[in-house]
Amino acid sequence: MHADDVAIQMSTVTESTPAREAVRVLAAQDLPGLIVVDKRGRPSTVLAGTQVLRMALPTYCQDDPTLARVIDEAAADVIFDGIGERTVADLLPRNRPDLPAVSADATLLEVAAVMARSNVPLVAVVDKDRVMTGAITLDGLLDRMLGT
């Protein structure tokens, strides 16, 4: 069994995607993060959901979450207001995590080794031009490896 047998299709974003749209894409997928690709569809990094929250929520809430209780506004409004007109590029942390990539013929063990080196439970599958053809989640990988 190889990488392309385990890979799933997932929506991606580019650095110029409005961050509001990225949040909706993230919420619509049951995935640990959003894969950011360049104009040619080559994966560059991953935007973690927790990072999105960090950028969207007022600092005083994060410093003292109990203060969030007094905000008399729908949570979604607070988040979308906090994001404003920013793009995905604006939301990425200064030290962007590398998104590991494998070729379609990588073995499952190779995928596991690549994932082990990163802290990201996502690996992109790329073709010979490094264009993304799919993605493998830790969960999907374990399911296949352990037959659960």
Add this chain to the structure above:
Amino acid sequence: MHADDVAIQMSTVTESTPAREAVRVLAAQDLPGLIVVDKRGRPSTVLAGTQVLRMALPTYCQDDPTLARVIDEAAADVIFDGIGERTVADLLPRNRPDLPAVSADATLLEVAAVMARSNVPLVAVVDKDRVMTGAITLDGLLDRMLGT
């Protein structure tokens, strides 16, 4: 809407749970990590799936994942052999990530603020004795907040 409206039940492990069993629990749940609780059921930390792979796979594979291709053994066997007789405590990284916790009556925005502060897309819901009653995933939180 409050934390207990969004919380789900998830299997937990303790530090003395055999790591092999923990891997099976992790694989059986579609979740970003395993919550580790103490004997009284109070959450202490979270074991990330990538950390499990890091502890289980031979070092030479992680240093050069292409070497994993030459291993002529089922991926599951390599992982379970690599884990051996270790326990969850043996798999946890030296700097254990704090698992954030909220009370059942926390607002969604409060949960989001707590999650934003950590890098972990999981928050435990605890009762007044700090015993875990459920958990909230980033995905579940976004679904409820944004109505997706």
